[in-house]
Amino acid sequence: MHTPADCLFCAIVDGGIPADVVWRDDEFLAFRDINPQAPLHVLVIPQLHRADAGELAADPALAGRWIAAAAHVAGLLGAAQGYRLVANTGPDGGQTVDHAHLHVLAGRPMRWPPG
Numbered sequence: 756m757h758t759p760a761d762c763l764f765c766a767i768v769d770g771g772i773p774a775d776v777v778w779r780d781d782e783f784l785a786f787r788d789i790n791p792q793a794p795l796h797v798l799v800i801p802q803l804h805r806a807d808a809g810e811l812a813a814d815p816a817l818a819g820r821w822i823a824a825a826a827h828v829a830g831l832l833g834a835a836q837g838y839r840l841v842a843n844t845g846p847d848g849g850q851t852v853d854h855a856h857l858h859v860l861a862g863r864p865m866r867w868p869p870g
């Protein structure tokens with residue numbers, strides 16, 4: 756079991772809540788976002804609970820592997836024209852699930868600035 760017990764994404768890692776898993780290794784899990792904002796929208800999460808990107812980045816090597824995992828997933832799923840990685844962090848960042856996740860968005864041109 757992972758912690759905390761009431762964490763939605765820990766429950767996905769543990770298999771208690773189903774998800775459309777597209778890739779995993781021994782450290783990370785990638786699954787499709789339930790409310791996709793682009794033709795390709797996948798979340799890449801650490802299997803061990805970290806509350807947000809800042810907490811995860813306390814281990815810089817882990818943060819590097821996290822980004823490498825997201826880039827790998829983008830390539831795996833055919834984001835040939837590019838992709839966007841987003842880590843909404845904290846209330847002003849728009850974070851709604853308190854388990855670190857990288858959004859991998861692709862399949863359409865992205866706008867800037869984000870909302």
Ligand code: AMP
Pocket residue numbers: 763772774787788789790791798842843849850851852853
């Ligand atoms: P954020 O708002 O950056 O914290 O992103 C949380 C993301 O999790 C949102 O894009 C949601 O659509 C997504 N989400 C919430 N519940 C699930 C779920 N059960 N399976 C897949 N994605 C989910």
Ligand code: ZN
Pocket residue numbers: 758759762763764765766803804805853854
């Ligand atoms: Zn968690």
